[in-house]
């Protein structure tokens with residue numbers, strides 16, 4: 297049994313640390329880098345695409 301979700305890897309665009317998350321990753325999810333707190337938005341799950349979330353104030 298294979299689980300593709302576990303093969304996905306997120307790398308923080310800011311500090312290059314690997315970002316870990318729990319559960320499934322879905323389009324539009326926001327995950328936070330444990331190292332620097334940068335938030336990354338999931339743009340696409342398969343293939344995995346993501347970008348640093350820029351908060352607009």
Ligand SMILES: [Zn+2]
Nearest residue numbers: 308311329332
């Ligand atoms: Zn980071």
